[in-house]
Amino acid sequence: MGDVVSSHLDERRREMITAHTRCVMKEFSNLYKQQYAVALFNSVRFEIEGGGGTQSQLLHRKDPLAGRSIFSGSLFQYLEENQKWRNRFVSVPNSYNLHLYETKIAHNRGLHPKVTIECAGYKALTSLEEYIELIDASLPGIKGKAGSDPFVRSVTQFPLILWHPYAHHHYFSVMTEKEQKKWHAVLQDCIRHSNNGLPEDHTVQTPAFTDAVRLHRQAKGHYGTWDMMCGAPPQILAHLVMETLHPELRDLIGPRLKGNMQQRQKSWMLISDAVYRQVLSQTTRQYNALVEACETQRVALDGKLRTDMDQIITSKEHIMGKIRALVLPKAEQLLRSSVQPYISSILEALMEPTSRGFAEVRDVFFKELVEISKNSLNKEGTEKLRDHMERLSMLAFHPVKMQGCYEKVEELNLEGLQQRFDVSSPSVFVGRAQILMNEQMDNAVYTFEQLLHQSYEAKGEDDFCKTIQRCQDRVLKKFDYDSSTVRKKFFREALLQIIIPYMLQNLSPSCSPELPRFQEFIFEDCSRFLLVENMFEEVVLQSVTKDIMMAVKEAAVQRKHNLYRDSIILTNSDPNLHLLEDTAPVDWATKFGGDEAEGSVSDGGTGGGFGTRRRQVVSMIQPEGVPLPYESCLEVPGVELIPEEDADVFEDEEKSQEEDEEHCGPPQDPMSPDSVNEIRDLINPVVEMAVPVSGGRKSSITNGPEPTTSTITLEDGVQEQVALVSMVVEDVPRKSPRDKMSPQTILKQIPEVSAEKSDSSSPLPPLATDSSSHDNTGFQSPSSVGLDESELRAITNHLFSVGRQSSEPNAETGEKLGDKTLCITGNGREDGLYRLGKVACLQYQC
Structure with missing residues (x-):
């Protein structure tokens, strides 16, 4: 099949791909440089003036997965070069990339993996029928007959497929339905965390990047949400290039593919993957050079901002007043006629599944604490307590246990609203809500650990059960408050993501021609930090913010979804607790005299070398000496009784x-x-x-x-x-x-x-x-x-x-x-x- 790629992607066509990528990156670079200065201005202004929302009641753990890996086990992989299935050992470290090894011995020896899969942008499938539908849609005009056999046949009845609109597809198979559900949960967790690749602590680079991507797509007429805004910045830029390049190549190469339907589909996937890898290598190199160039100018820009901050703010307020006079009448009319009637419907569609998901997080956390209380009440010993605390410490990162919580949010349905507000799919909001649920669970676990450890150091094992109960009640109360705060913020952001693009799309034709004349009111010294397009969007944002805030506040007053009212503020309600925030995480295995937790595996793929051991979040039992034809974690008798596997x-x-x-x-x-x-x-x-x-x-x-x-x-x-x-x-x-x-x-x-x-x-x-x-x-x-x-x-x-x-x-x-x-x-x-x-x-x- 390599001949197919080389014949359709000759030197001339590869140069065309390079030129197209260079053109898109040039347009993006100009926008990024402009937005970098604006983001730096907003960051410095926020630092000087202060502000922000209410303080979180729960503690935050800095590096929760330090010294941990997520999962490991064996499954079958389809090798396209010889069209055969082979057993592979898969390790999932804390980077959430999939490392595939030929054998477990190769993994334990610290050898490099045969394949490393970065899961950003992928979709995990569990049926060939769903996969065939996506394949048929990827190459219009080439569709198979109903009931036709796919070009990949699963070796078992339980397939697992990683599908990507542009990159290489990966085919796996397992032996049992329960194993399929477990691996599917792990793969979804890898995709979820890989898609969340933009660090929020980068207060300049991240907003500059997101605004530049959004403005670039708006210039092409795409105002709504974007499913492929996932992964690290170079991957997002590769998706941005492929968004326009992929249809052109498909129309150019698709009619020239030879063979039957299955052969043409397979050829097109190989060509698409080769193009994506070429684009990704180019975007990675050019983006790194762009960021380095902007960072070299940061010190000079920061000094100028702090010197002229008052002048820049005054100039911005003056121009914002003029733009507001132009835009507000049109924005308010559009808001009354086309937006306000739908705000409550959108909010209700968001609140129902999201609140159920956070309630499930609370229930799962509570059940784990009940198990710990039982251990203390029955006096089962420190070894049992150590095992419970080890499992609790990694509860937020256990894909199988958290799957029930995540599934609640996946019921989110915006049908009827997607077409009106140009929402491609609710996956953007589902992924964001699931990440917030993961963070809240880990915050609750970490806070409970610190409180219990503090009480244990002070009182010892005397009346330990009551100590657990007190810590539990204290943490659950803080979780309820933080959960309400996080959900209300999520609802406001989601409403803005849905409504603002719709309003910009309707207001831009009449307002954009008038904007250039406001540029002359900006002093040259301030021109890098004040852009008319950003101020126009800020005016539109202010026009709709009041209605969104009122809608969320009314929902909180009704207490339909266990939301606290905004008047209830618990800022600095527990100052002694926040003294523990910088305390090192508790190592329960060491504290109770235990060795490394059961289920730990060596993680040679992370550069630790031979003999290094890392505790595994999802523990597996694979007894040596048992002659199993398929080296699978679920083929071991009694594995269903493992608490980490199935509560x-x-x-x-x-x-x-x-x-x-x-x-x-x-x-x-x-x-x-x-x-x-x-x-x-x-x-x-x-x-x-x-x-x-x-x-x-x-x-x-x-x-x-x-x-x-x-x-x-x-x-x-x-x-x-x-x-x-x-x-x-x-x-x-x-x-x-x-x-x-x-x-x-x-x-x-x-x-x-x-x-x-x-x-x-x-x-x-x-x-x-x-x-x-x-x-x-x-x-x-x-x-x-x-x-x-x-x-x-x-x-x-x-x-x-x-x-x-x-x-x-x-x-x-x-x-x-x-x-x-x-x-x-x-x-x-x-x-x-x-x-x-x-x-x-x-x-x-x-």
Whole structure:
């Protein structure tokens, strides 16, 4: 396919692309230089005069992901050069770029990744149908028939596709639906943070850049929001160039592509990616040179501004008055007729999903604090508390746990308003709201950590549960106030982003011809800091600001969405708390004497070198030595019980364990299966029971299972149909413990339980635990069996539980189960222990 690119992108056409990029960058550079001086003036004026909104009540963490990586795991990647799928190990560091390695060993050794994907501008898809629709729209006139096969076929039923309108597409696939949802959440998180590439702390460069891009697009007739305003400045500039270059090349090259529909689509994607990479390299180089040139003049401009600030402000107010007299009458008429009737509708469409999203953030944070309180109340120890605090500290950056919060905002729908106000899609506002939710969650977590650490240092573990409750109430109150402040600011900014472009588009034809005459009122010394176009937009902004402020204030007074009124000000309400803002983050693993958190991975891709370790936000368990054909995080038995992975399953596990503790002692860790077949059998387990048989019946059958079916009524009234396997239990000679025995072999070696030791009135014996039988994966292994009968009985209790004597007749045979009943249960539920009738058993599949 490289021949296709070279044949359609020859030297002449590449020079044309370079010339087009140079032309766009020249126009942008002129605007950027002008807006740089204006942004510097606004920054210095704000610094001198002060101002700003209310003070945040929560603390802010400077570098929350220091020493962390987000996620790592294995998936299948489609390689276009040989059209095959290969297993790849993927690491997501705190830069939110995807690093793809051939193997996990290559990653651990610190080798360079095979592929690095910058996710800005991408869209994560989970179906081939949606991908085909986007492909068909990218090359008009070349569409496949309904039901036609795509040129990429997923190796499994759960694909993951990274789609970009200009750049290379990436195809992945995973084994399970749950794994697909997890990876989709991670990819969306990478896209979300990569799109938010303009640093807000750059008070001059960022506003200068955004205003220059906006003015450049307005000169081309594009006034509305722009979906591709995402990524770092060079990437945004590449999107700006491709916005006009891409359609021209498509009309020029598209009709000349050869082959069937699939081949032409694939060829066009390769050509588009080659053009985008050429444009991106050029915009990166020219933008860096532009910023460097402007920064060299900053000191001189700053000195001039501080010397002539009063004169510049006076001159600006004088010219603003003249422009206001021209623009305000037209703006107010447009505002009354075409804007005011729609403000409440736009605000309501924004407030509903955004408020639900922030409410979900509060609920998720509250549930995590409840878990910590339970740990303290049950006195589970500092190790358990350390694990809870480690998970809490990275809660805001856990893509899976935060996905439910983000999905609430994705319901935002501006249908009916998009066409009127030229809003391309609500994705701009959805992404911004999700970033604010992430920041609020991290602020709440960081504030709670600092308060709890301060109280713990002062009071120790005495009445620690009440200390947690006090810190929790204190942080939630501050979160409610900050959440209201952040949302009201977001609503005002979103309304301005929707309304101002619409008003500028309608006022510019009549007002723009009159603006040049106001330029003569500006002194030459002030001409670099005062631009007529900026003052015109500022007048339009002032004309609509009052109505927007009133609409948001009325919404806050109604308290429909838990917004505080503007009259409620908590500035400096907790001065002692802000003394902790510069305190270093608490390392809970070190504080409670623990080592590095479970789930840490080496991150050689970040230049740390071999042997460096970084704790991972989304922890994975991949036990070594288990022969898995697909090295996937979700193929490990019991991974659904990881609290970091699935909080709902974790809660169900806790409830189940609390019920069973009354009957069978403390809960046990799941035991390690010994083969791949046993791992697969865990998916569809059966119930096996060994029942005593009479002498006559014993002679009529041979050793082996005899399957029957029966219906068992649980304590909650639910009836479940299970498979019963009757087996003859006989005494057989024991073999050497050095031989690794399967559960079936152990079953045959168990001596018949005496009736005297299985009294029906005695409670069930607790499940034995033996720390020596745990391997390095954290799962229990049944392979260590001793010669001593007591040791054998302890190991037997891991696999079986001796049932109570039951007087209930068998549903199928009518026989009563005697006091020698043994049972193994594997119940299809993934909740650890499970009660079957009156017999509490440990989940295990032979």
